[in-house]
Amino acid sequence: MTDENQSTQGPVDLARLTELIELMEAHGLTEVDVQNGEQRWKLRRGPQDVMQMVPNAAAYAAAPHPAPAGAPAEAAAVDDGTIEITSPTVGTFFTSPTPDDPPFVKIGSKVSGDTIVCIVEAMKVFNQIPAEVSGTITEVLVKNGDPVEFGQPLFRVRPG
Known part of the structure; x- marks a missing residue:
């Protein structure tokens, strides 16, 4: 910023800047551009360059159709008679609501x-x-804090 620009713009309003940053984080925004008269605020967070991965045609043809974003976890049958509870979204897997709480379920837990x-x-x-199925948890397939993908099996449940 040149000395000329500094003299015409005035001091930075840190409270307003903080408020804009909090709004960006709360709503998952990566860029905000606000203009009020002669004053303009342009904020950008995260990486500047976005790389998009496009699968090759063979991988795309073999991929199953994903469920809608709001769809619940699917349960898939496995050869040993158990049912898999799968992740409905990409994210981080947690076994409990907070690190100090006991896990929601463990091997041997009855679920409905x-x-x-x-x-x-x-x-x-x-x-x-x-769970979306009734039975007993026979296996936990993911560790606490691990990243998971859409459709990735999380648990195995023996129906009953």
Whole structure:
């Protein structure tokens, strides 16, 4: 900024700057451009360059159709008679609501359709994942704090 620009603009309003940054974080925005008269605020966070990965045609043809964004976890049958509870979204897997709380479920836990089995955090949104099946947890397939992908198996449940 040149001395000429500094004299015509006045001091920076740190409270307003902080408020804009908090709004960006709360709403997952990467860029804000606000203009009021002669005053203009342009904020940008995160990486400047965005790289988009495009799968090759063979991988794209073999990929299953993803469920809508709001779809709940799917349960998939496995050869050993168990059912997999899968992640409905990309994010970070958590076994409990806070590090000090006990896990929602563990091996041997009985679950029903509405039993919360874990949390998957995506962009600071904590999504509670219901079992959507009834039975007993036979295996936990992901470690606490691990990243998970859409459709990735999280638990195995023996129906019953």
